Amino acid sequence: MKIRSPRRALTAALSAIVATAALTACGAASSSDDDSASDASATSSASAGPWSWTDDTGNAIELDSQPTRVAAYADQALALLSYGIKPVAIFGRVDVASDPRFADYDLSGVAIVGNSYGEIDLEALAAASPQLIVTGIYPTDRKGTLDTSGPYYGVADAEQQKQLEKIAPVGAIKIGGEGLDVVESTTALAESLGADKDDVADDKAEFEEAAQELGEAAKEHPDIEVTQLYADADGLYVVKIADEPETQMYAGFGVNYTDLNPGGDYYWDIYSWENAAKMMSGDVILANVEGYQAKQLAKQPTFADDPALKAGQVYSWNGAAMDYTSQAKQMEKLADLIDDAKDVA
Amino acid sequence: MRTPPVLTRGVSPGASAGADSHCAAALASPAPGRRLRLTGALIGLPAALVVVVMASLVLGSNHVSLGQVLTALVDRSDDPGAIVWGSRVPRTVLGLVVGACLGVAGAVMQGQTRNPLADPGLFGVSAGASLAVVLGIYLADVTSVLAILWLAFVGAVVASLVVFGVAALGRGLASPVPLAIAGMAVSALLGAVTSFLVLTDEATLAGYRIWVVGSLSGRTLSGIGPALAIAAAGAVLAVLNARSLDTLALGAELATGLGENLVRARLVGLGAITLLTASAVAITGPIGFVGLTAPHVARSLVGGSHARLLPASALVGAIVLLGCDVVGRLIGGMGEVSVGVVLSVLGGGVFVTIVRRGRMAQL
Structure with a gap:
């Protein structure tokens, strides 16, 4: 998960909830299509001469x-x-x-x-x-x-x-x-x-190899479902796979993520602790480093029965930078977790 | 707010401000209307409490059926996903405790200051607790409930002592005004430091945000023994302060004339406010409006005698807090809205109504 300032998103989500207090939080499901309208079109230029970059x-x-x-x-x-x-x-x-x-x-x-x-x-x-x-x-x-x-x-x-x-x-x-x-x-x-173009090409090859390994791990263990979340006293915030670039990409490589409600509000699905059981379909939990970790999750009585938690398959997860090498390392880590995971849910 | 001295016990300065004719009427006859209301409160408040407790056990963001809840209550092993015993029972207990603490603290505060708009936070208690918690998060990355509890408690006590000291150094304790002014000044200062720390450090902000929006979610009963003990001590002090509060309602001069030891009365009252607010703040984080509005509602039901007002405020506080928590659970979809947020939204409206009603009554 990228460091997307979960708190800011939470604050936004909460204010949205408050604003529409009488309505249930059930916004119009917009399409998850991405209109990457403005991709960077960096003009690679020699060191000399004018330089331009359209961000x-x-x-x-x-x-x-x-x-x-x-x-x-x-x-x-x-x-x-x-x-x-x-x-x-x-x-x-x-x-x-x-x-x-x-x-x-x-x-x-x-x-x-x-x-x-x-x-x-x-x-x-x-x-x-x-x-x-x-x-x-x-x-x-x-x-x-x-x-x-x-x-x-x-x-x-x-x-x-x-x-x-x-x-x-x-x-x-x-x-x-x-x-x-x-x-x-x-x-x-x-x-x-x-x-350096050659170095970038090497990094890209490394990235593609890691992506393939991740895909293979996911393919070998199709029953291993990965839940990416942030948790605190207010409840569980499960990342919507299409809304987070990292999970979107890994899902494309074949990772089986928990994605119970892809429509609705942007980025998170929010579950109160009472509703924790409704999202316990994952075998591996990637818990955002800034929120509750396994030890604190275990203290929530309504989460105690979570199969991933009981199997010791809750891991701290920090967002990786969006370059080939960092992403390759992140994918290797995830592939290992999937390879080692037991199907418990 | 200055209020004219009132010559009756049991008529609160708030209800009688600028309404001498009202007081005269209240004096002349035992007021059958009030008696009726008192009887109503005697039956109505406990009944409302039972209703709210039941609602709190039965209703939640996960719509477990009534039958399942009742079964789980009887047989703990038959609790679906630990929802009843793992979530609803603890937050019901905590909601009752915190609501009662805030209600009583508000009543004592309003009695001490003879100001019906006084909030338990007026003497710097909440600001002190907040700063201590923020410092703990900032310096030591504190997350455990118990540690936050003690931090909040120590912060509240220290802030109270500072406020008390500043007031005692100045014009003394006869009038509540120096205490309130010292409280406001200290609160502003502590609040500024808190804001500085929170705004300059995102990690602290993150930890603080969770705590500052008062919430009953995710709390368990384990380790709250100390908070309950502190709350109980505060309640004892409040009860001990009840007679003095009745005398103080007559004004400091009359109270002294009646043999009241002002310093002692202030100390006991401040102690009660500090202990009650600190334990409440430690459990849920700062929660507004309950301490302000519960005594109002209680006073309109049972009158201003603190022997009745304190328990009534406790009941009203518990009912309001738990009721708002139940509302918050039902309007968040799969999530929940924190009780602190619900209270700020609903509490504001209720408070305006109370103020308007009060004015109408005076007219």
Whole structure:
């Protein structure tokens, strides 16, 4: 699961519920089709000469030359790092230095200019003198609507975004719709920023191999159903497979996910603890690292009978960056879980 | 709010504010209407409580049939998915405890301040508890219910002591005004620190959000013994404070004249408010409106004598909180709406009605 700020989604979901208090939460089921309207069309150019990048919001960024100093939000920074592009500055929504996803990378010389959502040290960012700032943007609905009037992901508000724009042009990768589109958009940007084509090709081969392994694991164990969720005291939030790029992509490779109600509200299916039994069809549970883990799930009496929990098949799940290598590793991990899983549900 | 001294015990300053003729009428005769209402309350409140408890056991976001619920209640091993014993029984018990705590705390607070609009949070208790919890999440990533309980409790007590100290240093404790002003100032300060921490740290915000929207969901009865003990201690203090509250309703000067020890009366009352609010806050997170409205409803039913008002406020608080929780369970589809949210929406409307009614009565 991408770090999609479940709380923000929850808050939104809750306010929606409150707004329509009298109505049952049963919105019109919109089609899960993705209109990836604005794929990044990064123009790969030589280091010399003008450089341009049309980001996923359709914003064309034009520079006199290929930017060599890029600042990025943590998720996009991870992707760039995997392609050998070292950002000059990174801002995250959790502490970057202790974020395990950065463990494989050398961050010396990189300015860490933010360790919590929206808290970007603008002076430090300006001091790193980036030529381009890259972050993500999440759609607000299943149709992929991008609210470009609001701040991009990781940015506090429109005002702060204006401040960022004063430092360098800001572009965003759309984190929604088809996972493969997100990976390709991210990769296209990296290539445009000078990522080595051969290395990218190697990464892609590794990705495809992992995808195949994942598909094979899923095919060998067709009865293993994977539930991806976030849980806290309020209940269980089961990810809708088509609405999260990562699950959308893995489902395409053959993973059998719990997807009990693909229509209705965007992104989550919400189950109160009383209704927990209604979503217990999974054999493997991937629990978002930010919410309840196996130990806390076990304390909920109405969840105690969950077959995956009883079989010890609840695992912490952290969102991976949307580059070939990170995704390959994530898929290997999932393939292993599926291979080792017992069919318990 | 200033209220004219009232010469009767048992008539609350709130109900009589600016309505001397009303008081005179109340004095002149034992008011058959009131007696009737009292009898009604004596039967009606417990009856309403039973109804709400039954509703809380029978109704929920999972529509288990009445028969299944009754079977499960009798035979625990026949509980479908542990819904009755794992979810509904604990939240019913907790809802009753928290509602009663808030109701009594509100009644004591309103008696202490002679202000019918006083909320138990007025003396900084809720703000202190919130800050302590946020600090715990921020510094130590605290998640366990027991740890949050103690944090909330300590925060509430410390904030109360600070408020009490500030008020005592200033114009003293004779008037509730310095206490309220100190409470507001301390609340504002603590609230600012809380906001700062929450807004600058997303992880803290995440942990805090769950806690700050008061909810009965996902709570179990294990480990709440300390909270119950603290609540019981608070209830004892409230009962001990009942006579003083009646005297304080006459105004500090008259109360002193009647031999009331003001410092002691304030301390006992503040202790009751702190302990009751802290235990409630620790179990569910801060919940508004119950502490504000329950005493109002109770007062209109049983009058202002605190010997009757305190238990009536406890009952009304429990009924309102649990009732709103049941509503929240039914309007969220497969999910639920937190009782704190339901209360903010419904409570606001109810409160406006009460204020309007009060004004009408005065006219």
